[in-house]
Amino acid sequence: MSKTPVIIGAQSVKPKVEGYSKPLMNLATTNYLNLIAADRIREKAIATLRGYGVGSCGPPGFYGTIDVHMDLERDIADFLGTEQAIIYAQGFSTISSVIPAFSKRGDILVCDDGVCFAIQKGIQISRSIIRWFKHNDMQDLERILEEIRLDDMSHKKRLTRRFIISEGLSENMGDIAPLDKLVALKKRFKYRLVLDESQSFGVLGSHGAGLTDYFGIAATEVDMIVGSMANALCSSGGFCAGSEEIVDHQRLSGLAYCFSASIPAMLAVASSEAIQIIKNNPQDLQELVERVKTFRQVLHHKSLEGLIELFSAEVENPAPFFHVRVKPDFLQSHLYDDETNVSREDEEYLLQDVVDECAYHGVLVTRAKYVVDQERECPRPSIKISVTIGLTRKENEKAAGIVKNAIIKIFGKWRK
Structure with a gap:
């Protein structure tokens, strides 16, 4: 579907990724408290x-x-x-x-x-x-x-x-x-x-x-x-x-x-x-909660209401990551004449386009990966976003805005 992104050098909140001239803000790892940089x-x-x-x-x-x-x-x-x-x-x-x-x-x-x-x-x-x-x-x-x-x-x-x-x-x-x-x-x-x-x-x-x-x-x-x-x-x-x-x-x-x-x-x-x-450093934990809350609030914007679902959706949820999945109604409204459902592969292609668009604008996110054939009930395709305090508050807000705009842009031209 897409080649694996290759990080050049040490892992960090802003790694250098092969194929991109500038470092990307990293929201694809579990480096929540930026302990990689300690x-x-x-x-x-x-x-x-x-x-x-x-x-x-x-x-x-x-x-x-x-x-x-x-x-x-x-x-x-x-x-x-x-x-x-x-x-x-x-x-x-x-x-x-x-x-x-x-x-x-x-x-x-x-x-x-x-x-x-x-x-x-x-x-x-x-x-x-x-x-x-x-x-x-x-x-x-x-x-x-x-x-x-x-x-x-x-x-x-x-x-x-x-x-x-x-x-x-x-x-x-x-x-x-x-x-x-x-x-x-x-x-x-x-x-x-x-x-x-x-x-x-x-x-x-x-x-x-x-x-x-x-x-x-x-x-x-x-x-x-x-x-x-x-x-x-x-x-x-x-x-x-x-x-x-x-x-x-x-x-x-x-x-x-x-x-x-x-x-x-x-x-x-x-x-x-x-x-x-x-x-x-218990204050870092509270700071992480605030960063996650800010990110969720951006993705709760009205412009995304008919496009995506957040898992878990509660703004107050302190979990440092969440999944972004396509709304079933959006998929049903974009069926081809010979389709009854959008295939899992097509849904993954749509999300991968969002991932690529985010990377183009400086944010590294990833689709959640599953062993589809072996999962008891494989979850629907999603983009998994992991928030980190390694980025500044301003960078966190900027990254959220980039993800939001990428979703709007890619979803807006899908199957048109």
């Missing part, structure tokens, strides 16, 4: 590289664990308020390893039907009994839990392990799960709660500790908090935080932990330093 992290990482070398050359349980890995696990646990934490080498494989480490054939998983691809893979690998509830719909979740309870009573089924699985901040929809209601239901029906905080860790809440921080709920109320260090922390790897028993079990049963080489020492130190920066 000299403190860079200096610590370089010093660690010189002292420890590049890699640990072994899985954690086979001479791959070093002191900075243990330090990072303590830092994550302290930051979240859990007993312990365990780190994994890759963000994607963390949740897809954690789920089958605890849930096996015959166990029950009650899952949000909007979860991201990594969670879907973990659910699939577990071979458990799966029940899906509507995305962030607590009434539907309660209905399913009650159905399972009544079915157990009527058929006198044996007791099995049971889990509720949800995302704190939805990767595909950009909305926030009602954690207070999730905790209440898991207690009432006696389930364990697995919460993926890959998108919310480091950005939500007054201290950046994610959904438990945002809702003012003790992290110990959630059985497993899983997250990625490759998003807000601008590092690599993933983690699972919880009780001592939860963490210890994974050191022998988490396949991605047991059979993947440990993350390089410099990346572990970078993650620890990023957590300290977030803890010491």
Whole structure:
């Protein structure tokens, strides 16, 4: 559909992109707090590289664990308020390893039907009994839990392990799960709660500790908090935080932990330093919320009402990213005579034209990418916009205006 943009040199809020004479304002990465530019992290990482070398050359349980890995696990646990934490080498494989480490054939998983691809893979690998509830719909979740309870009573089924699985901040929809209601239901029906905080860790809440921080709920109320260090922390790897028993079990049963080489020492130190920066600079989190609010307000302009939908659409939503999708009514009003629906490919071409137009005017955005053939229910095509405090307020407003104008221009001449 289009060639992959190639960044020349270091990643930044204004990278040099191949084919463009001037640097582009970068709204295509998860560099929300501009930690990529943090000299403190860079200096610590370089010093660690010189002292420890590049890699640990072994899985954690086979001479791959070093002191900075243990330090990072303590830092994550302290930051979240859990007993312990365990780190994994890759963000994607963390949740897809954690789920089958605890849930096996015959166990029950009650899952949000909007979860991201990594969670879907973990659910699939577990071979458990799966029940899906509507995305962030607590009434539907309660209905399913009650159905399972009544079915157990009527058929006198044996007791099995049971889990509720949800995302704190939805990767595909950009909305926030009602954690207070999730905790209440898991207690009432006696389930364990697995919460993926890959998108919310480091950005939500007054201290950046994610959904438990945002809702003012003790992290110990959630059985497993899983997250990625490759998003807000601008590092690599993933983690699972919880009780001592939860963490210890994974050191022998988490396949991605047991059979993947440990993350390089410099990346572990970078993650620890990023957590300290977030803890010491809570004003950056509030600034990020204001930037996102400003961007959303621009895209709520009346001129875009009949063209696009924002996910999530609430102006007050503190999520640092959102999806822009074409309004179904707009697509239906531009059908060819022999069409009943606009194809997914044509919809993606339309959005790619917007992406290219934004780049031409100095803003780097991207279409959200999906493994279409393997997704349980593939989300509709979208442009994913990630806001950063690395740009000034004026640049943020300018970027929002460029995106708005690009949508109006491209949509206005589509299929004319």
